[in-house]
Amino acid sequence: xxxxxxxxxxxxxxxxxxxxxxxxxxxxxxxxxxxxxxxxxxxxxxxxxxxxxxxxxxxxxxxxxxxxxxxxxxxxxxxxxxxxxxxxxxxxxxxxxxxxxxxxxxxxxxxxxxxxxxxxxxxxxxxxxxxxxxxxxxxxxxxxxxxxxxxxxxxxxxxxxxxxxxxxxxxxxxxxxxxxxxxxxxxxxxxxxxxxxxxxxxxxxx
Amino acid sequence: xxxxxxxxxxxxxxxxxxxxxxxxxxxxxxxxxxxxxxxxxxxxxxxxxxxxxxxxxxxxxxxxxxxxxxxxxxxxxxxxxxxxxxxxxxxxxxxxxxxxxxxxxxxxxxxxxxxxxxxxxxxxxxxxxxxxxxxxxxxxxxxxxxxxxxxxxxxxxxxxxxxxxxxxxxxxxxxxxxxxxxxxxxxxxxxxxxxxxxxxxxxxxxxxxxxxxxxxxxxxxxxxxxxxxxxxxxxxxxxxxxxxxxxxxxxxxxxxxxxxxxxxxxxxxxxxxxxxxxxxxxxxxxxxxxxxxxxxxxxxxxxxxxxxxxxxxxxxxxxxxxxxxxxxxxxxxxxxxxxxxxxxxxxxxxxxxxxxxxxxxxxxxxxxxxxxxxxxxxxxxxxxxxxxxxxxxxxxxxxxxxxxxxxxxxxxxxxxxxxxxxxxxxxxxxxxxxxxxxxxxxxxxxxxxxxxxx
Numbered sequence: 323x324x325x326x327x328x329x330x331x332x333x334x335x336x337x338x339x340x341x342x343x344x345x346x347x348x349x350x351x352x353x354x355x356x357x358x359x360x361x362x363x364x365x366x367x368x369x370x371x372x373x374x375x376x377x378x379x380x381x382x383x384x385x386x387x388x389x390x391x392x393x394x395x396x397x398x399x400x401x402x403x404x405x406x407x408x409x410x411x412x413x414x415x416x417x418x419x420x421x422x423x424x425x426x427x428x429x430x431x432x433x434x435x436x437x438x439x440x441x442x443x444x445x446x447x448x449x450x451x452x453x454x455x456x457x458x459x460x461x462x463x464x465x466x467x468x469x470x471x472x473x474x475x476x477x478x479x480x481x482x483x484x485x486x487x488x489x490x491x492x493x494x495x496x497x498x499x500x501x502x503x504x505x506x507x508x509x510x511x512x513x514x515x516x517x518x519x520x521x522x523x524x525x526x527x528x
Numbered sequence: 529x530x531x532x533x534x535x536x537x538x539x540x541x542x543x544x545x546x547x548x549x550x551x552x553x554x555x556x557x558x559x560x561x562x563x564x565x566x567x568x569x570x571x572x573x574x575x576x577x578x579x580x581x582x583x584x585x586x587x588x589x590x591x592x593x594x595x596x597x598x599x600x601x602x603x604x605x606x607x608x609x610x611x612x613x614x615x616x617x618x619x620x621x622x623x624x625x626x627x628x629x630x631x632x633x634x635x636x637x638x639x640x641x642x643x644x645x646x647x648x649x650x651x652x653x654x655x656x657x658x659x660x661x662x663x664x665x666x667x668x669x670x671x672x673x674x675x676x677x678x679x680x681x682x683x684x685x686x687x688x689x690x691x692x693x694x695x696x697x698x699x700x701x702x703x704x705x706x707x708x709x710x711x712x713x714x715x716x717x718x719x720x721x722x723x724x725x726x727x728x729x730x731x732x733x734x735x736x737x738x739x740x741x742x743x744x745x746x747x748x749x750x751x752x753x754x755x756x757x758x759x760x761x762x763x764x765x766x767x768x769x770x771x772x773x774x775x776x777x778x779x780x781x782x783x784x785x786x787x788x789x790x791x792x793x794x795x796x797x798x799x800x801x802x803x804x805x806x807x808x809x810x811x812x813x814x815x816x817x818x819x820x821x822x823x824x825x826x827x828x829x830x831x832x833x834x835x836x837x838x839x840x841x842x843x844x845x846x847x848x849x850x851x852x853x854x855x856x857x858x859x860x861x862x863x864x865x866x867x868x869x870x871x872x873x874x875x876x877x878x879x880x881x882x883x884x885x886x887x888x889x890x891x892x893x894x895x896x897x898x899x900x901x902x903x904x905x906x907x908x909x910x911x912x913x914x915x916x917x918x919x920x921x922x923x924x925x926x927x928x929x930x931x932x933x934x935x936x937x938x939x940x941x942x943x944x945x946x947x948x949x950x951x952x953x954x955x956x957x958x959x960x961x962x963x964x965x966x967x968x969x970x971x972x973x974x975x976x977x978x979x980x981x982x
Binding site: 362448472475476479482483485486488489490492493496497498499501 | 572664665670673680684690691718719720721723725726729730732733736737744
């Protein structure tokens with residue numbers, strides 16, 4: 323009798339948990355997420371970017387949700403998302419991340435929230451142009467000496483190859499002079515060994 | 529006194545002999561070399577299939593025998609072009625019988641050396657990315673450009689003084705050899721007839737090349753050294769790496785030239801042209817560079833050892849006392865001090881002694897490159913235990929194949945092309961006949977190859 327009661331209790335708990343999970347997932351799948359940024363965005367100044375999460379049905383704040391912030395970035399021809407960090411929503415359903423823009427132009431912030439049990443995250447984006455100098459940070463690698471750059475290497479290498487080319491022209495001149503000599507001698511095919519007294523350098527024959 | 533005409537005829541016969549006569553030993557030697565190369569190709573196919581995991585290289589010691597052998601061959605390549613060009617510029621009269629061999633060595637060593645860079649790549653199909661995506665700021669690009677330029681210039685510098693000799697072969701071997709070979713001579717001779725304008729053009733071209741080739745050759749080994757020196761590794765932090773590598777390259781180049789000279793002299797009976805004098809003179813150059821190398825080593829290690837930064841301490845300890853001590857002390861004592869002594873003592877200063885000294889030096893210079901590469905990478909960048917490197921059978925097989933290829937290409941080259949610069953040696957004979965007391969060859973002799981005696 324007792325074992326039947328225990329089994330019935332466990333089955334009830336399992337069914338309840340399953341139903342509860344389904345309800346949570348369903349409600350989480352209908353979360354409204356919005357990204358709110360400051361009215362002004364300027365290079366080098368921190369700005370709070372907020373992700374606001376509210377349940378879709380009753381429009382209540384979603385507390386304790388971890389959201390991930392990304393910025394769309396481009397580097398040397400490669401485009402992608404750079405993770406800025408994660409933040410957790412408070413009782414008011416708001417997660418805040420401090421963001422410092424480092425370059426001028428349009429900044430697109432993307433926030434993702436993966437609801438429990440879901441495979442695709444909820445996504446919201448916000449974009450705003452940043453004002454200020456061209457770029458906050460510049461690479462400090464190397465010492466820039468005016469006039470000393472890769473063009474010096476290119477110039478040196480080009481000069482060397484030009485000289486090699488001039489040598490190639492000399493070889494062509496040798497070939498052309500040989501053709502002229504052949505025409506003058508009235509033949510163009512290789513001569514027998516006995517007829518080449520001038521072709522092998524010092525002009526002596528064995 | 530023997531007539532110049534007779535001596536010239538004998539000279540031509542000597543130069544033509546390797547082309548006309550082939551012994552059974554030659555075929556056996558070639559078959560042996562091809563077998564070694566075939567085994568190396570098989571080993572490389574295993575590496576291509578399985579990846580670099582079949583080698584002893586790992587993430588911490590990522591260069592091993594392949595890069596060691598690459599640097600070694602690039603050093604050897606200085607044998608020909610630089611030595612030949614320096615001797616030509618300084619009008620060293622005795623150089624003429626040896627320059628052609630030296631120039632052969634340069635071209636062959638460069639081909640073999642460049643091959644090892646590709647062998648070192650796990651994905652050689654990506655090698656072309658260096659050209660497509662390389663940056664001018666990278667020493668790898670400098671290396672690619674300088675080696676490509678050097679190979680091109682070396683082939684030109686080998687080919688130019690060979691033009692009159694190829695014309696000789698073209699004319700002498702009509703109907704006496706396979707058609708393809710005569711075709712090679714005809715193309716290589718570029719229609720050489722020995723006319724005045726041809727001599728002027730050839731003289732001018734050689735004059736330009738013998739000057740140009742020296743800075744190119746120096747730049748190549750300097751840039752190879754910069755691949756190490758510009759990497760953040762304590763053992764490679766050296767301002768003299770460029771000069772040190774160039775000196776080492778010339779040292780190993782001279783040593784290899786002496787060995788190749790001795791072998792070819794013996795095999796092709798060149799005793800009349802390559803005499804003990806040539807060995808002694810090259811031996812003196814070898815001894816001089818052994819002193820330069822000793823000075824460079826002492827200067828390098830004393831300054832680093834006196835300051836003894838953390839990485840240096842690990843490096844010098846492994847070099848002098850621990851893992852690499854055997855390599856290092858063989859290199860310094862057996863590869864620098866001993867060859868110098870052998871050449872400096874009169875009773876060992878003969879062909880056999882100088883060849884032994886050269887052999888010690890060649891082995892030592894390979895060993896030096898090995899511990900520069902491997903010991904340099906062994907010093908930890910972070911507080912972890914130093915890792916170890918041991919080459920596998922794949923690496924040993926591929927390296928053996930590389931050396932076999934070097935020997936095979938030299939063997940084939942001397943079988944097709946004139947082994948000695950006939951016109952230059954002939955010119956020497958004539959000048960010696962005309963003015964026996966004159967100890968110098970006129971620059972015009974070098975600049976106007978075919979016209980000096982006319």
